[in-house]
Each structure stands twice: as structure tokens, then as C-alpha cells.
Amino acid sequence: MIKDLLHSAPSLLNFGIFFGLAVLLLFVVLGFVTYGILSERKIMGFMQMRIGPNQIGGKWGLLQTVADVLKLLIKEDTIPKKADKPLYILAPVIAFAPAFMVLATLPFTDAFQFADIGVGLLYYMAISGISTIGIVTAGWASNNKYSLIGGMRAAAQMISYEIPLVMSLVGIVLITGSLNLNDIVAAQEKVWFIFLQPVAFIVFFIASVAELNRVPFDLPEAESELVAGYHVEYSGFRWAFFMLSEYVYMFAMATLTTVLFLGGWNSIPYLDFIPAAIWFGLKFSAVFYILVWIRVTFPRIRADQLMEFGWKVLLPVALANIFLTALIKELINLF
């Protein structure tokens, strides 16, 4: 349906349809974030042998996040007197807008996708980098030492972990011969890339956790050192925007991991009577669960260890993986 729309003549109606679909996606993602946060808290509770949210909305606390968001909405919106006002207001927007933009190219199933551009993989990497500018801006505009240190750390971390993240994917691009996410999924119809590129998967997964600023790598907002890092001074809905962008990135990164390494919507052999959307959902949920699992079990690493690990371990391993993949592809022609 989308394919026909994309090839039809541009009109106001088309614009309306796409706008409506984008708004729909926004609400789907907001719904995911609401229940993603709840499930994260529940899983954390289960792993730390406590109950987790269980008061609001029945036995499972189903309305807990809704109540939290409502609280954020009616909270006082504070802007510190010495803050740089225009940038303080602009920063959450710069941080959030790219998070939603990256969702445009992600193929959820063969029918459910918004834009099918040739460089989809690079598009994700490029656009997600813009968020860091928002984070650094927030850190600077708050006029607070903790914020500034958090913003600086976010910048350093993004620069050093984006390189292994992209490099680990070059192997996949070599095998597929395309940067298009649909082609990458199509190439995994028989074997998933997690089996062809296990080293790349490990590097990618570690780097993606670092890009998400989640727990072993959450130095930009380390609560025990920096109070809350770059968003110390933010409150109410502006703070909610930072949190929202973080969870939308988590959604996008889990989707990307599924698409790149777990075969996207492809099914396991002999089980292809189950619809593509359910396969996608299952794999996506597994990746999400592992992300939460990592958050609960790992201690935060030190800033210098973070840099050393990124440059001295992940990058050489990713480069070696590229070299090996190219060698095998050329010499043995296995793939």
C-alpha cells in the first residue's frame, strides 16, 4: 500500500495520509515507551527479588507509567535564572526530534515501513548522532557543572563508540552488497547474520548499549557521580523529552538489532505459518529483555576504562572482522 502511495503523483491527500500515518506511529511508539518502562521496572524487580510497581492499575501496575507521565505534565516547569534560555528550551527538541526521525526507515515487516531509502543503515547512524548535539547543548545551557560534565562525557562517548558501531556493520554490508535495510533482511532468509557474523554482533551489541547511554555505559547521567548528568536542571515536560528520546532510541536500536542480525521478520524454517509481525515482535522483545538484563547485572565502568575499551578493544576487533570477512568473501566465495 505504501509502495503504491510513494509512486503516485504528489497531492495534498498523499501528504495527509503520510502525516496521519506518522502521527499514528508516534502514538504507537509512545504506547511502547509507556509499557516498555513498566516492563523494564517489572523485570528489574524480578531480578532484584522485589515486586516492582503493583499499586496503580491492578495487580501488575498497568497504569503506573501513565500516572508518572501525568505527574510530569502537571509539574512546575523550571528554568534556572542563570541558564541560557533559548538553548535551554531548544535542547530537548534537538535531542528528541532525531529519535523519532530514525524510525522512518526501519522496516518492521515487509508491509509496514515508511521510507525505503538506499542508504537506510547509514541514515540511522547519521541521524542518531544529532541527538548528542542536543545533549551537549543541554549540558552547556543549564549552567551547571554536573550538567556540563555529563554533556562532555556524552560527546566523548558518542564519538568513540559510533566508530566501532559502524565498523562492525561493514561485514554485513560486504555480505549483502547493499546498505538498504530491506535488502539486508532479504539476505537473511536462509541464515541470520548473527551466525555469519558473530564477532560483529558482539561488537555491535556492546557499542549499541554505549550509544543508548544505558547502564554499564551510562556515564553521561551517572547518578552517583553527577546527580543526573546533563538533565540535572530540567524538570517537568522538558525532562520527559530527554527520557522519551532515550526510550525511543531503545525501541529503534532493538529494532535495528533485530533487522540486522536476527533476520528481521523472517521466520525460523517450518514455522512460517506464524505471521511476520509476530516474528518481528518476538525477536524485538528478546533484544529488549537482554538490554534490561544488562542494565540490572552490570556495574558502571570508569570513564577512562570506557575510552580504553572503545578504542583499544572494540575498534581493532571490528576492523579485524572486516578484514576477515573481505578475505573469506573474496578467497573462498563462501557467501
Add this chain to the structure above:
Amino acid sequence: MSLSGELIAFIGLALVAIVGGVLLITLTKVVHMVIALVFTFLGIAGIYMLLSAEFVAIVQILIYSGAITIVMLFGIMLTKHQENDAPAKGGWGNFSLLAAIAGFAVAVYLGIYNLDIPVQPTALHEENTKQIGIELFQNM
């Protein structure tokens, strides 16, 4: 020239790029300038995208988003964080400047408006990542 979606998109992106450029010159704080620069680069990347040069557009964002972050950090670390606005210059200098800019604009408009570039049908916009790769690694 009729009002098509492409034209509207071009006008929007061009406005973002130009306003970003003007703000880059007129703002006084370094960090504000860097943010204006971000908008210029994003606007230009959008124009590349309109011209079907998707690879160039994405690489522009990929390279510059990292580069801008670094520029911003240097701006924060190497400049003084104190406000001392230079007083704005007034008087006849501004008028002659405006006249010069207007004259330049008219000259460029006259030069460009009737320029006729012969258009040949090419296949450069199809799979341009692949074409750039082949051009770079096989023909050079």
C-alpha cells in the same frame, strides 16, 4: 514554475540553511553560533536529498554531526564564558553595505534567472552509493 511539493520543500530547506548562516554571523556566543551551523548543515543535507544525492546527504550529516559536537566542545573549553557584547555599529556604513548586498543580489538574479543549462538524461541518481563506490575503487 508551479508550486509543487518539491518547491515547497526546497524553499523550507533553503530558508533553514540561509537563516542558519545569517545567525551564525550575527550571534555573539560561540555555542549559539555552533547551533546555527547545525541548522545550515542540516538544511544543505536536505537539499542534497531533494537532488536524489542520498549518499552525499547522509555522509554530510554523519561527518558534520560529529564534527559540530567537537567544535562545540572546543568552543566551550577555549573561550571565556562571559557576556561582553560589542556595541553594534550604526550610521552610513550599514546603508552602503545594504546597497552593495542588494546590487550583488540583483546581479546574481539577472545572471542566473535566464541561464539555460542543457539537461541530459542520466542514471546518476539510481543507486548512487553503488555508483560512487565503483567510481572510487575501480576507476581511480
